[in-house]
Amino acid sequence: MAKNTYKAEDIKILEGLDAVRMRPGMYIGTTSVRGLHHILWEIVDNAVDEAANGYCDRIEVKLYNDGSASVEDNGRGIPVDIHKKAGVTGVQVVFTQLHAGGKFGSENYSYSGGLHGVGASVTNALSEWLKVQVYKGTIYEMEFRSEKDEKTGKIKSGVPVAPLKDTKVKTNKKGTFVRFKPDATVFETVEFSVETILKRLKELAFLNKGLEIDFYDEHTDFHRIYKYDGGLIDFVKYLNEGKSTLYYQPLYAKAEKDGVLVEFAIQHTDAYVDSLYSYVNNIPTPEGGMHETGFRSGITRVFNDYAREKNYLKDKDDNFTGDDFKEGLTAIISVKMQNVQFEGQTKTKLGNPEARPAVENVTINALSDLMKNKKLSKVFEAILDKAASAAKVRLAAKKAKEIARASKSIESKNLVGKLAACSGRKPEMNELFIVEGDSAGGSAKQARVRQYQAILPLRGKPLNVEKKKIDQILLNEEIATIISALGTGIGSEFDLSSLKYHKVIILSDADVDGSHIRILLLTFFFRYMRDLINEGHVYIGMPPLYRATKNNKSVRYLYTDKELQNHLAEVGKCEIQRYKGLGEMDAEQLWETTMDPEKRNLMRVTIDDAAEADRLITVLMGDEVAARKQYIFDNSDFDKEDKFSKMKRS
Numbered sequence: 001m002a003k004n005t006y007k008a009e010d011i012k013i014l015e016g017l018d019a020v021r022m023r024p025g026m027y028i029g030t031t032s033v034r035g036l037h038h039i040l041w042e043i044v045d046n047a048v049d050e051a052a053n054g055y056c057d058r059i060e061v062k063l064y065n066d067g068s069a070s071v072e073d074n075g076r077g078i079p080v081d082i083h084k085k086a087g088v089t090g091v092q093v094v095f096t097q098l099h100a101g102g103k104f105g106s107e108n109y110s111y112s113g114g115l116h117g118v119g120a121s122v123t124n125a126l127s128e129w130l131k132v133q134v135y136k137g138t139i140y141e142m143e144f145r146s147e148k149d150e151k152t153g154k155i156k157s158g159v160p161v162a163p164l165k166d167t168k169v170k171t172n173k174k175g176t177f178v179r180f181k182p183d184a185t186v187f188e189t190v191e192f193s194v195e196t197i198l199k200r201l202k203e204l205a206f207l208n209k210g211l212e213i214d215f216y217d218e219h220t221d222f223h224r225i226y227k228y229d230g231g232l233i234d235f236v237k238y239l240n241e242g243k244s245t246l247y248y249q250p251l252y253a254k255a256e257k258d259g260v261l262v263e264f265a266i267q268h269t270d271a272y273v274d275s276l277y278s279y280v281n282n283i284p285t286p287e288g289g290m291h292e293t294g295f296r297s298g299i300t301r302v303f304n305d306y307a308r309e310k311n312y313l314k315d316k317d318d319n320f321t322g323d324d325f326k327e328g329l330t331a332i333i334s335v336k337m338q339n340v341q342f343e344g345q346t347k348t349k350l351g352n353p354e355a356r357p358a359v360e361n362v363t364i365n366a367l368s369d370l371m372k373n374k375k376l377s378k379v380f381e382a383i384l385d386k387a388a389s390a391a392k393v394r395l396a397a398k399k400a401k402e403i404a405r406a407s408k409s410i411e412s413k414n415l416v417g418k419l420a421a422c423s424g425r426k427p428e429m430n431e432l433f434i435v436e437g438d439s440a441g442g443s444a445k446q447a448r449v450r451q452y453q454a455i456l457p458l459r460g461k462p463l464n465v466e467k468k469k470i471d472q473i474l475l476n477e478e479i480a481t482i483i484s485a486l487g488t489g490i491g492s493e494f495d496l497s498s499l500k501y502h503k504v505i506i507l508s509d510a511d512v513d514g515s516h517i518r519i520l521l522l523t524f525f526f527r528y529m530r531d532l533i534n535e536g537h538v539y540i541g542m543p544p545l546y547r548a549t550k551n552n553k554s555v556r557y558l559y560t561d562k563e564l565q566n567h568l569a570e571v572g573k574c575e576i577q578r579y580k581g582l583g584e585m586d587a588e589q590l591w592e593t594t595m596d597p598e599k600r601n602l603m604r605v606t607i608d609d610a611a612e613a614d615r616l617i618t619v620l621m622g623d624e625v626a627a628r629k630q631y632i633f634d635n636s637d638f639d640k641e642d643k644f645s646k647m648k649r650s
């Protein structure tokens with residue numbers, strides 16, 4: 001346990017709250033449902049920090065019928081003494097001053113300040129009301145409200161109703177309780193998503209070994225507890241459920257180097273791709289960054305040294321590559337450090353250069369220590385066998401590629417007669433429709449605007465790439481055609497800047513086969529072209545389900561059963577045609593309903609939580625039948641589809 005030396009004067013005051021309400025986007029990025037959750041995470045983060053510092057081991061999150069949410073921890077409690085400079089209590093400073101906190105510059109060690117690190121005052125500023133209780137022998141209470149200023153007519157944000165009050169009511173509890181009601185005039189929606197909250201709480205429980213996180217939803221009387229005494233080890237085992245692992249117990253290490261606390265767990269499977277997920281201060285970093293680079297180079301170094309030592313590599317042999325060690329690797333790497341800098345497209349890439357050598361150093365030291373343990377020799381043998389077989393395939397594939405190149409490449413041969421390319425040369429304008437079936441493909445070819453729309457009809461089903469080696473994958477005609485059409489290459493050679501079509505639109509029927517084709521294609525993109533999804537290039541085309549004709553003239557296309565019901569309620573009896581597949585539409589209808597940028601409905605595919613998506617794909621697309629059955633049993637909801645990717649209309 002750290003020493004509790006905190007005094008309220010440690011807090012540094014920066015500025016007031018009205019600015020937050022004026023420009024919420026500046027502080028929480030967006031006022032969409034994401035922003036709504038953001039203000040919950042601010043409060044949760046403070047509680048998790050208290051746990052990370054060793055003062056609390058239980059956090060409770062609740063949703064209430066009145067639309068409010070609360071978070072409670074059993075830590076030290078936010079300071080209740082008077083902050084000298086501000087002349088008010090620590091509690092008041094935390095909820096009314098932007099960026100308040102021992103967090104920003106005190107001796108108290110705290111890791112916040114990342115993506116969510118704008119502070120609890122932002123939650124207060126964007127709430128109708130917020131109530132705090134601090135339990136320190138007695139119960140302290142304080143309440144804030146956003147209210148209209150009578151003189152100016154403007155809303156004043158997060159105003160204290162009264163100073164912090166010691167109610168003198170005795171309590172055995174210790175810690176902090178915060179309940180707030182998000183302001184409906186600020187957010188596009190004030191309905192929390194239980195699914196989003198559960199995912200994040202589970203992730204936090206994995207990342208903070210032993211921390212118990214309880215969730216309760218009053219709307220549905222739903223209760224869930226997350227607690228993982230194995231922490232990252234449990235996380236890796238969870239991700240590998242449904243895969244065959246090469247050894248039973250994940251390798252694990254935790255150590256600090258130059259102010260960077262590094263923790264990782266790894267376990268290999270017989271898969272052909274890797275599943276590495278990294279975090280900084282409990283925040284996911286899907287774009288990677290310095291910590292990942294350090295981890296990968298550490299692994300490559302230390303395993304190559306071991307391979308030489310154990311004669312897996314002879315003097316004349318080249319080293320294994322980083323990619324050889326990636327095959328089948330499932331790993332979580334979590335670092336905690338101060339002053340994090342996020343970079344990249346979505347600000348989820350760790351930029352701090354000092355993280356690289358620190359992580360590399362810890363990785364090398366920890367793994368070489370483990371290598372000295374005789375009991376683990378089988379584990380390391382299995383890892384090296386895997387790398388050796390990956391290297392063999394790599395060298396064979398390289399040879400195959402050279403041969404292919406020499407004979408004018410398999411790639412262009414595959415394309416003959418299939419892809420109807422577009423004539424325009426601006427990738428950012430161009431669209432590739434991947435269309436199920438030859439007949440729909442034919443209609444699409446007639447309907448398209450040749451200048452910027454290309455059509456690739458799929459004859460059969462694309463290969464399920466889960467569980468297939470890359471050399472087999474490349475032999476699949478459908479996949480090979482897609483790869484060469486897109487122009488980016490795949491896997492470690494993927495290069496987004498060579499993408500020939502900035503919209504890749506999957507167009508399949510609204511039936512099970514259509515869903516299957518969609519999932520197969522998305523699995524391929526997720527495993528081998530993930531940035532195509534990350535950067536928002538993948539879309540699902542939405543053909544209509546019905547065509548409603550009123551009195552033989554006015555025609556409406558309807559995309560869901562709900563739309564149909566609403567339409568019938570509005571205009572009365574119609575003649576209804578139900579489309580069983582894209583093939584039933586002629587070129588004109590296909591254009592009008594599904595391809596015309598002015599009228600069509602497209603859903604952009606996004607990845608909310610890559611680790612969770614990875615696990616789901618393993619379960620749904622891998623070869624373990626039991627895990628899949630269980631999943632289907634637990635999750636059957638036949639109104640929803642494509643559960644593994646969140647889709648948004650665009």
Ligand code: 1YM
Pocket residue numbers: 006011043044046047050071072073075076077078079090091094100101102103106108110176177178
């Ligand atoms: C339900 C939300 O906010 N818990 C919480 C917050 C703080 C402390 C303890 C705390 C931190 C420190 C010292 C420190 C915060 N304190 C501050 C500030 N739960 C929740 N529990 N003593 C208590 O970091 O030094 C900000 S958060 F600024 F007052 F130190």
